[in-house]
Amino acid sequence: xxxxxxxxxxxxxxxxxxxxxxxxxxxxxxxxxxxxxxxxxxxxxxxxxxxxxxxxxxxxxxxxxxxxxxxxxxxxxxxxxxxxxxxxxxxxxxxxxxxxxx
Amino acid sequence: xxxxxxxxxxxxxxxxxxxxxxxxxxxxxxxxxxxxxxxxxxxxxxxxxxxxxxxxxxxxxxxxxxxxxxxxxxxxxxxxxxxxxxxxxxxxxxxxxxxxxxxxxxxxxxxxxxxxxxxxxxxxxxxxxxxxxxxxxxxxxxxxxxxxxxxxxxxxxxxxxxxxxxxxxxxxxxxxxxxxxxxxxxxxxxxxxxxxxxxxxxxxxxxxxxxxxxxxxxxxxxxxxxxxxxxxxxxxxxxxxxxxxxxxxxxxxxxxxxxxxxxxxxxxxxxxxxxxxxxxxxxxxxxxxxxxxxxxxxxxxxxxxxxxxxxxxxxxxxxxxxxxxxxxxxxxxxxxxxxxxxxxxxxxxxxxxxxxxxxxxxxxxxxxxxxxxxxxxxxxxxxxxxxxxxxxxxxxx
Amino acid sequence: xxxxxxxxxxxxxxxxxxxxxxxxxxxxxxxxxxxxxxxxxxxxxxxxxxxxxxxxxxxxxxxxxxxxxxxxxxxxxxxxxxxxxxxxxxxxxxxxxxxxxxxxxxxxxxxxxxxxxxxxxxxxxxxxxxxxxxxxxxxxxxxxxxxxxxxxxxxxxxxxxxxxxxxxxxxxxxxx
Numbered sequence: 248x249x250x251x252x253x254x255x256x257x258x259x260x261x262x263x264x265x266x267x268x269x270x271x272x273x274x275x276x277x278x279x280x281x282x283x284x285x286x287x288x289x290x291x292x293x294x295x296x297x298x299x300x301x302x303x304x305x306x307x308x309x310x311x312x313x314x315x316x317x318x319x320x321x322x323x324x325x326x327x328x329x330x331x332x333x334x335x336x337x338x339x340x341x342x343x344x345x346x347x348x349x
Numbered sequence: 350x351x352x353x354x355x356x357x358x359x360x361x362x363x364x365x366x367x368x369x370x371x372x373x374x375x376x377x378x379x380x381x382x383x384x385x386x387x388x389x390x391x392x393x394x395x396x397x398x399x400x401x402x403x404x405x406x407x408x409x410x411x412x413x414x415x416x417x418x419x420x421x422x423x424x425x426x427x428x429x430x431x432x433x434x435x436x437x438x439x440x441x442x443x444x445x446x447x448x449x450x451x452x453x454x455x456x457x458x459x460x461x462x463x464x465x466x467x468x469x470x471x472x473x474x475x476x477x478x479x480x481x482x483x484x485x486x487x488x489x490x491x492x493x494x495x496x497x498x499x500x501x502x503x504x505x506x507x508x509x510x511x512x513x514x515x516x517x518x519x520x521x522x523x524x525x526x527x528x529x530x531x532x533x534x535x536x537x538x539x540x541x542x543x544x545x546x547x548x549x550x551x552x553x554x555x556x557x558x559x560x561x562x563x564x565x566x567x568x569x570x571x572x573x574x575x576x577x578x579x580x581x582x583x584x585x586x587x588x589x590x591x592x593x594x595x596x597x598x599x600x601x602x603x604x605x606x607x608x609x610x611x612x613x614x615x616x617x618x619x620x621x622x623x624x625x626x627x628x629x630x631x632x633x634x635x636x637x638x639x640x641x642x643x644x645x646x647x648x649x650x651x652x653x654x655x656x657x658x659x660x661x662x663x664x665x666x667x668x669x670x671x672x673x674x675x676x677x678x679x680x681x682x683x684x685x686x687x688x689x690x691x692x693x694x695x696x697x698x699x700x701x702x703x704x705x706x707x708x709x710x711x712x713x714x715x716x717x718x719x720x721x722x723x724x725x726x727x728x729x730x731x732x733x734x735x736x737x738x739x740x741x742x743x744x745x746x
Numbered sequence: 747x748x749x750x751x752x753x754x755x756x757x758x759x760x761x762x763x764x765x766x767x768x769x770x771x772x773x774x775x776x777x778x779x780x781x782x783x784x785x786x787x788x789x790x791x792x793x794x795x796x797x798x799x800x801x802x803x804x805x806x807x808x809x810x811x812x813x814x815x816x817x818x819x820x821x822x823x824x825x826x827x828x829x830x831x832x833x834x835x836x837x838x839x840x841x842x843x844x845x846x847x848x849x850x851x852x853x854x855x856x857x858x859x860x861x862x863x864x865x866x867x868x869x870x871x872x873x874x875x876x877x878x879x880x881x882x883x884x885x886x887x888x889x890x891x892x893x894x895x896x897x898x899x900x901x902x903x904x905x906x907x908x909x910x911x912x913x914x915x916x917x918x919x920x921x922x
Contacts, residue, residue, distance in 0.1 A: 249758055250869075256860065261772055262856075266855055268775065271776070271849065272840065272841060272842070276823065280784055294798075298803060298873055299874075302877075305886050309896045309899070312807070317907075319814060319907060320911070322819050326822055326914070327916075330826060330918045448783075482882075486809045486813060490813045490817070493813055493817025497817075497821065512828075543883065
């Protein structure tokens with residue numbers, strides 16, 4: 248059988264890759280892709296703790312579902328912002344959006 | 350437990366015995382047997398698919414007052430094989446500037462999204478791939494893979510028509526998934542399970558008699574999901590030539606085409622499973638699994654025929670009309686219907702079966718009537734906006 | 747002992763393959779220049795995560811993952827990518843000039859997490875067998891809707907989703 252550690256390491260790896268994407272990508276859409284990876288890593292952890300803990304406590308699965316909802320909300324608002332910014336500034340590169348930086 | 354009562358299990362046990370007899374490890378033998386089972390199911394489906402081409406061409410010909418394929422073999426039965434040979438020997442083109450990998454994966458994904466649906470279809474009480482306890486959701490999940498394949502095909506072809514077609518199709522599929530999912534909850538409420546086999550087993554009364562409106566909404570959403578007329582905007586020959594699959598030729602186009610036909614047949618099957626008792630027909634399914642398979646295939650063909658009937662008699666509507674129809678009419682009606690059905694189910698749970706059926710049908714009729722009244726008044730205000738109020742004309746007179 | 751250590755069950759092999767594919771696909775998501783390809787690699791990652799859920803006996807969540815993430819979120823990403831560029835070819839660097847700092851942060855985070863987890867006593871815990879007749883979907887449904895369970899967080903999440911969607915429509919609406 249698979250020990251819990253394998254899942255946790257996989258989730259940690261996925262989270263770190265997502266973090267790298269958020270910190271290093273230039274395109275705002277790509278930054279949101281990185282956030283999705285991080286949310287998925289969190290979900291793997293939640294479900295793994297549900298499976299390896301007391302299985303009749305559904306908190307892990309419940310919060311995984313809430314994370315689904317939050318991810319959908321985050322993507323909807325994030326992409327709407329990106330499209331709105333693209334209309335005004337004609338760019339989606341995050342470092343070009345520097346109006347607040349004087 | 351002989352062959353006629355549970356053919357799959359007997360065959361699987363025999364095969365496992367043969368493989369372990371060759372010195373194979375038990376786990377490996379089981380995996381191999383399961384793999385062979387999947388291969389057999391897919392092969393049978395592809396053979397059915399070939400004859401679906403013939404059925405589709407024959408039926409459309411009858412609807413259009415023609416005879417259809419009739420030269421090759423008896424009743425033109427060999428015609429689909431000739432079609433396949435033609436598709437195989439056609440030149441396989443890839444447009445310049447296409448994204449080759451995505452372009453080649455898309456038709457495979459399209460076919461896969463249809464074949465994967467059969468993993469949860471119960472062919473007989475003892476014959477089904479997996480009795481997934483989220484079987485109803487699985488239909489929607491497979492549909493989203495289909496959506497993905499279409500957007501991949503449209504984008505990678507490097508063609509404006511194909512991108513527009515893909516956008517339209519994706520908009521349609523994503524929005525019609527919602528009433529479909531809502532309506533699929535109604536058999537779930539009646540049976541208390543999301544598993545396909547449990548839904549069929551609990552249909553002592555076919556669910557169409559409990560919720561005819563749900564069956565109708567499911568059919569409409571299924572036709573939209575399939576991208577067939579009157580919702581075939583993604584293909585729209587007169588405006589987009591062929592939509593998302595415009596650049597595909599030969600067998601790659603064939604995969605999209607065959608996938609579409611099998612998809613329609615499969616949704617005929619799901620319609621039968623959800624609302625017409627699946628493989629059940631007055632206890633005949635208990636006689637032999639083979640009879641059960643014959644029943645479900647017959648019901649699926651009937652559903653497929655209804656889908657074809659709609660396709661060849663109703664004309665295409667505009668994309669904005671279609672999305673407005675979904676968001677402003679079908680989705681609210683489906684949601685209201687789910688809520689009403691859940692409420693009635695809770696109220697009438699312990700009641701006699703005749704009271705239960707009457708209550709359910711009555712609530713369906715009321716929901717349908719109220720929603721039609723809403724549509725009528727909305728249509729009246731729309732008409733008055735264009736033509737001016739009717740009374741003015743009468744007063745002048 | 748030696749034999750037990752080398753022994754790998756089928757699920758372990760499946761996990762290793764799926765995990766490797768998921769991580770490689772995730773790496774492709776954050777490094778490829780073509781954003782449509784990045785979104786498609788994201789789909790591959792999400793599929794991998796769905797298989798991981800199946801390995802964890804959470805089949806329902808795996809199906810929901812495919813419906814929500816692949817059917818809605820990934821499609822939305824592809825749409826957004828197509829709406830926010832004028833020419834098909836992506837130009838310019840994929841990563842910003844401080845990408846090495848980001849990589850360093852990521853590696854440090856991973857090392858820190860791995861170190862912290864490895865000092866925890868329950869790290870290499872084995873899963874208990876699922877009791878027969880355990881209805882995960884039924885339990886989940888009860889937990890989501892019962893007042894003793896998580897009905898309040900669930901409702902708050904749905905209100906959040908509604909508010910976010912209204913906000914998204916307002917933001918993206920083209921005011922002429």
